[in-house]
Amino acid sequence: MASFINRRQWIVEWGQCDPAGIVFNSRFFEVFDQSTWLLFEAALGVKPHELGTAYNIVGIPLVDARANFLKPAKFGDVVEIASQVAEFRRSSFEVEHRLSIDGELAIEGIETRVWAAHNKTNPEKFGAVAIPAEVVARFK
Amino acid sequence: MASFINRRQWIVEWGQCDPAGIVFNSRFFEVFDQSTWLLFEAALGVKPHELGTAYNIVGIPLVDARANFLKPAKFGDVVEIASQVAEFRRSSFEVEHRLSIDGELAIEGIETRVWAAHNKTNPEKFGAVAIPAEVVARFK
Amino acid sequence: MASFINRRQWIVEWGQCDPAGIVFNSRFFEVFDQSTWLLFEAALGVKPHELGTAYNIVGIPLVDARANFLKPAKFGDVVEIASQVAEFRRSSFEVEHRLSIDGELAIEGIETRVWAAHNKTNPEKFGAVAIPAEVVARFK
Amino acid sequence: MASFINRRQWIVEWGQCDPAGIVFNSRFFEVFDQSTWLLFEAALGVKPHELGTAYNIVGIPLVDARANFLKPAKFGDVVEIASQVAEFRRSSFEVEHRLSIDGELAIEGIETRVWAAHNKTNPEKFGAVAIPAEVVARFK
Numbered sequence: 001m002a003s004f005i006n007r008r009q010w011i012v013e014w015g016q017c018d019p020a021g022i023v024f025n026s027r028f029f030e031v032f033d034q035s036t037w038l039l040f041e042a043a044l045g046v047k048p049h050e051l052g053t054a055y056n057i058v059g060i061p062l063v064d065a066r067a068n069f070l071k072p073a074k075f076g077d078v079v080e081i082a083s084q085v086a087e088f089r090r091s092s093f094e095v096e097h098r099l100s101i102d103g104e105l106a107i108e109g110i111e112t113r114v115w116a117a118h119n120k121t122n123p124e125k126f127g128a129v130a131i132p133a134e135v136v137a138r139f140k
Numbered sequence: 141m142a143s144f145i146n147r148r149q150w151i152v153e154w155g156q157c158d159p160a161g162i163v164f165n166s167r168f169f170e171v172f173d174q175s176t177w178l179l180f181e182a183a184l185g186v187k188p189h190e191l192g193t194a195y196n197i198v199g200i201p202l203v204d205a206r207a208n209f210l211k212p213a214k215f216g217d218v219v220e221i222a223s224q225v226a227e228f229r230r231s232s233f234e235v236e237h238r239l240s241i242d243g244e245l246a247i248e249g250i251e252t253r254v255w256a257a258h259n260k261t262n263p264e265k266f267g268a269v270a271i272p273a274e275v276v277a278r279f280k
Numbered sequence: 281m282a283s284f285i286n287r288r289q290w291i292v293e294w295g296q297c298d299p300a301g302i303v304f305n306s307r308f309f310e311v312f313d314q315s316t317w318l319l320f321e322a323a324l325g326v327k328p329h330e331l332g333t334a335y336n337i338v339g340i341p342l343v344d345a346r347a348n349f350l351k352p353a354k355f356g357d358v359v360e361i362a363s364q365v366a367e368f369r370r371s372s373f374e375v376e377h378r379l380s381i382d383g384e385l386a387i388e389g390i391e392t393r394v395w396a397a398h399n400k401t402n403p404e405k406f407g408a409v410a411i412p413a414e415v416v417a418r419f420k
Numbered sequence: 421m422a423s424f425i426n427r428r429q430w431i432v433e434w435g436q437c438d439p440a441g442i443v444f445n446s447r448f449f450e451v452f453d454q455s456t457w458l459l460f461e462a463a464l465g466v467k468p469h470e471l472g473t474a475y476n477i478v479g480i481p482l483v484d485a486r487a488n489f490l491k492p493a494k495f496g497d498v499v500e501i502a503s504q505v506a507e508f509r510r511s512s513f514e515v516e517h518r519l520s521i522d523g524e525l526a527i528e529g530i531e532t533r534v535w536a537a538h539n540k541t542n543p544e545k546f547g548a549v550a551i552p553a554e555v556v557a558r559f560k
Binding site: 154158159160164165166215 | 434435437438439440441444445446495
């Protein structure tokens with residue numbers, strides 16, 4: 001079954017580029033993070049800052065992030081971002097971001113995140129818990 | 141005569157906020173910079189990355205920047221940005237950015253920039269030159 | 281009476297520079313903020329993340345920030361930073377940062393901050409309170 | 421044969437942390453990048469901004485970056501960074517960054533970079549070229 005894809009556009013800013021005139025690598029990880037929040041908002045119908053309350057979780061912390069830089073992005077480039085959850089596991093999931101410029105894939109990002117809740121016996125701590133089936137269903 | 145105002149919207153991202161849960165101050169200066177590029181694009185009809193070529197300038201470098209933080213901006217806040225050139229002088233100008241949340245002014249920014257071109261006798265250097273009347277006219 | 285000055289060095293990073301090859305303006309405001317934390321640590325002998333607890337305050341939030349860019353800073357430049365409280369008022373103060381490269385003043389920054397504590401009747405809110413005389417004394 | 425390791429310390433800044441009170445993920449990629457420049461400076465004895473001229477290259481652009489977040493880093497944390505080239509291939513190499521807090525590994529980063537030079541027949545373009553043996557030798 002096809003996965004829910006959220007699409008958005010990003011126009012590269014001057015301050016996001018380095019002396020080589022291309023987007024500095026860390027900026028893509030900012031873009032991936034925000035794209036994940038927007039993907040969840042689109043799929044779940046819940047505002048990012050209300051996600052914790054809506055599902056009784058601490059959040060969806062990142063445990064692993066990767067990017068593959070195929071082509072550079074330059075100041076003024078119009079970048080099309082397509083984000084989806086590539087895989088749901090019991091308490092973790094993979095978010096895939098594909099960034100294209102002029103119809104060509106330029107940067108790929110993959111984030112591994114966990115569905116994290118406060119520990120019931122020790123509320124100061126939190127850890128990965130099972131992702132509700134209703135959440136997974138919304139991404140299909 | 142009323143000045144040309146460019147309006148845009150900024151939705152505050154998670155990664156732009158600090159441990160107090162509010163936008164970290166340096167982020168506003170990123171927003172001001174990008175807002176100035178977009179103001180010039182809207183007024184002049186020239187893409188930001190083509191501005192130098194279109195007017196035979198190096199750019200519009202910043203010589204002074206200020207921000208006044210009246211109310212904090214939080215993750216998920218929808219910020220309305222209104223940007224305009226508050227004053228044109230011979231070779232410099234003031235850009236004013238007013239950021240509002242829920243209809244209330246939250247942050248004010250003022251940038252002083254110069255219209256900078258390469259030095260004719262020494263192309264390695266550049267300095268402030270007179271702003272063309274046609275440019276000034278576009279902001280009215 | 282001379283004011284306490286904290287000095288530190290900053291070597292400009294590649295990722296802090298823009299396509300013009302110079303430090304992007306917002307980066308200076310990151311540097312000012314960190315310089316203020318380090319100034320307070322040096323003057324008060326309290327680690328930045330323990331400042332709130334040590335003085336029963338929420339923090340020292342920024343209400344106004346300004347920078348004057350006299351000379352650009354480039355990748356690899358060794359920037360000498362001298363920070364001091366230029367003025368203490370009842371509940372607010374001005375921090376001045378002077379950034380020099382090769383012995384010449386390159387960038388000046390001024391931050392206006394407040395000494396902020398939780399409201400006694402409504403702990404959800406906070407506001408500016410009088411700066412303790414012992415704190416002011418440490419900066420002389 | 422053991423690989424050359426460069427060590428440095430990073431004290432986590434307020435502005436590098438997010439509303440969860442921990443370092444925002446993109447900041448680690450800034451730290452990795454700067455750590456690579458410093459590793460090369462230490463191994464080769466060449467200032468980062470002189471690397472291109474010294475070896476007749478465009479630079480060492482990033483083609484892939486990964487991070488594994490084992491433990492969070494918080495404001496004020498003293499992070500020990502150990503960086504080394506984990507592998508040299510013909511024209512590309514892997515840089516490994518290990519970030520420890522209180523003696524425990526907290527974040528691992530791996531960057532894949534290429535040794536890039538201008539194309540001899542078309543100087544507008546550049547591509548990966550063989551890494552000089554003398555460069556590889558300096559990292560042993």
